[in-house]
Amino acid sequence: MTVSARLRQRTTAPDASYQELCSVDSPARSPEEVGPGPENELMLQQLEIYAKEFTRYYWERRRLEKELRDQVEELRLSRQRIVAVEEALRKEIAELLHGRVQTKLVVVWHRLGQCIDLLTTDMTKAKALLPQIRDEIDQIRERDVRQAAHLLHPSVIQIGVLPAVQTLISAYKDYFQIAVNADPQFVQMDNPLDNRIQEEARLIIYRVLEEGLSNIHRHARATAVDINLSVPTDDSLNIAIADNGVGFDVSHTTPGLGLVSIADRVGAGGGAWSIQSAVTCGTRLIVSLPLTATGPGRKSQGLSSRTRVA
Numbered sequence: 001m002t003v004s005a006r007l008r009q010r011t012t013a014p015d016a017s018y019q020e021l022c023s024v025d026s027p028a029r030s031p032e033e034v035g036p037g038p039e040n041e042l043m044l045q046q047l048e049i050y051a052k053e054f055t056r057y058y059w060e061r062r063r064l065e066k067e068l069r070d071q072v073e074e075l076r077l078s079r080q081r082i083v084a085v086e087e088a089l090r091k092e093i094a095e096l097l098h099g100r101v102q103t104k105l106v107v108v109w110h111r112l113g114q115c116i117d118l119l120t121t122d123m124t125k126a127k128a129l130l131p132q133i134r135d136e137i138d139q140i141r142e143r144d145v146r147q148a149a150h151l152l153h154p155s156v157i158q159i160g161v162l163p164a165v166q167t168l169i170s171a172y173k174d175y176f177q178i179a180v181n182a183d184p185q186f187v188q189m190d191n192p193l194d195n196r197i198q199e200e201a202r203l204i205i206y207r208v209l210e211e212g213l214s215n216i217h218r219h220a221r222a223t224a225v226d227i228n229l230s231v232p233t234d235d236s237l238n239i240a241i242a243d244n245g246v247g248f249d250v251s252h253t254t255p256g257l258g259l260v261s262i263a264d265r266v267g268a269g270g271g272a273w274s275i276q277s278a279v280t281c282g283t284r285l286i287v288s289l290p291l292t293a294t295g296p297g298r299k300s301q302g303l304s305s306r307t308r309v310a
């Protein structure tokens with residue numbers, strides 16, 4: 001067998017030909033030109049080293065190319081999901097404005113008409129009706145318009161995470177008990193006068209808790225919920241929301257837009273998330289975010305068999 005054939009046999013890269021290997025750092029003469037002897041053996045050993053290096057680089061390049069293709073595909077899917085989530089949000093706001101706000105405004109408009117008629121026929125009744133109409137308008141402003149504004153952007157996060165959490169949980173106080181625990185470092189960082197948690201990170205935390213609470217309300221039948229906010233290391237934040245509800249089989253549940261949007265938001269912030277649940281054992285949603293949010297997406301780590309990450 002020729003030297004080049006022996007060499008080809010020792011490399012696993014399909015296109016790592018002898019010529020390519022020699023061209024990397026070509027010796028002056030080929031092993032065939034040198035002929036048998038110690039010099040040839042030395043050259044062969046050198047070439048073998050080149051061949052191994054070349055093979056390693058070849059497979060490493062293939063691996064990186066695949067990784068890049070996967071990332072581009074993931075990015076494409078993520079954009080699709082973001083569009084779907086935005087569309088769902090628009091639909092919700094449209095339903096809120098059209099269904100609730102408009103219907104209530106029509107009712108108020110009719111009552112005002114009644115009031116105008118009463119002004120000439122029964123002033124006492126008209127006077128009694130006016131405060132009721134004012135209360136109804138106030139309710140529309142306070143509940144429905146505020147809710148639509150919150151869906152678009154929760155301005156309260158400009159103050160801090162904790163005030164925003166208080167606003168969020170107030171909507172659920174009639175359904176389950178909620179305990180909020182923030183470690184002292186978190187409280188210090190979330191100082192409204194000099195908030196050291198970036199606004200992007202605050203918005204992610206808000207949206208995660210918003211979806212977590214909405215899921216508990218809709219699916220969990222829980223009586224108690226714990227929200228934990230902590231700063232486990234100098235450069236990361238942890239958010240955990242746990243309920244004592246019915247739980248669900250994570251591995252047999254297709255995530256809806258809610259969990260998908262959590263995955264996308266947390267991924268876009270450079271964080272990781274996981275959901276742990278089992279039937280009758282409640283559910284725990286955990287998110288970890290870098291303090292300097294908004295890096296490239298990163299997959300979750302350290303997951304148990306009952307945990308799934310979308």
Ligand SMILES: Nc1ncnc2c1ncn2[C@@H]1O[C@H](COP(=O)(O)OP(=O)(O)OP(=O)(O)O)[C@@H](O)[C@H]1O
Nearest residue numbers: 215216219220247248253255256257258259260283
């Ligand atoms: N805290 C929870 N307790 C029980 N089941 C849950 C909980 N959170 C999520 N689930 C289950 O996970 C599923 C997926 O949740 P996800 O938020 O992605 O979708 P969804 O709430 O069904 O719809 P939406 O897109 O409106 O959020 C839910 O349908 C539910 O079965």
Ligand SMILES: [Mg+2]
Nearest residue numbers: 215256258259
């Ligand atoms: Mg949901």
